[in-house]
Amino acid sequence: MKKLTFSIVAVFFSFLVSGQSLQVEIEGNATFDNSLFTISEAGNDFPASIKSKAAIYISIVNYNYLDKKNNKNNKWNIEINKADLIWDDNLKLEAKRKGKGHNSGKMGHSNIQGGSNFQVITNNGIEFFKGKGEIENIPIKLKLSGFSVTMGAKDFETNIVFTVYDKW
């Protein structure tokens, strides 16, 4: 009985401690509205670049109660990459952090660094920005360039992947 109790406690404890603590969650959509692709005058190409009208929002949350309680300032960084579905090598998708979001459940400024300039999203992960603790609703703006009427009328799609690492 003693052994069984120990095993249950051990398993529970290891779940609490070793379970993945930080998670990234995304809200919003990254669709570039059709109205952005306009040509002002015959003979011209599309504008050189467009920015997404709506932002997407990233939250870094911690669902590990024990970790959350004992380590409120967990360090983390966000890597960004894309996984193309229908894409063209001439297209360039960039992202930047447009704000700091807000701390989850506590007052004060969120501790977040980097990512405030547009950087190109490639198919390989690059560090986007980093921060400490739980931060909600970090606004991300997207910029698209490299498209042209010479590509013809087509649909394009890529998945933007945000990965949180619990390290700096």
Added chain:
Amino acid sequence: MNTIKIKFAFLSIGILLFSNHVFSQNDEVSARFSLPRIALIDIEPAVDNSIYFTIVPSNKSGASPQVKETSNKKLWINYSSALASTQNSRSIFAEISEGVLPEGISLFLETSSFIGSGKGNMGQPTDKISLTNQPKAIITDVGNCYTGDGINNGHSLTFSIDISDYSILYSSEESTFTILYTISDY
């Protein structure tokens, strides 16, 4: 008791190892956009793009009247075109949409090959055409392209007038025609 201690030691080592491991987790969002079909055309210069011809009698008796272009202006056609993947190409047509040519007079239009700052699959000019009130192709095989905007971009348009039949040529007041250009999927 010893067994418990050993298990606890293993557990502690395991936790220590695990806590040094870098965890990662991801989420993704789909980024989508659609490049629309485009078919835009205009004539440059955009303002004051009228061409004037004057037919004057010859100084020499028995000689044919002389046709002079008095405006000395070159017009350019600019276009932007993006086709659906199921489409092959477009054509550009010209016709006299307003006004009637005086009898005995023919109005011709010659379109140059593309020059300018644009890119893509430009259209090919047809041979010189005689303008009527029926649309005639002046540029064919327009693909996904843009010519560049303004004069010296696209295809230059050269108009000329010929007296085709002296027997039905009468003196008249000024005649005005409007030329309509259409970019079409056909």
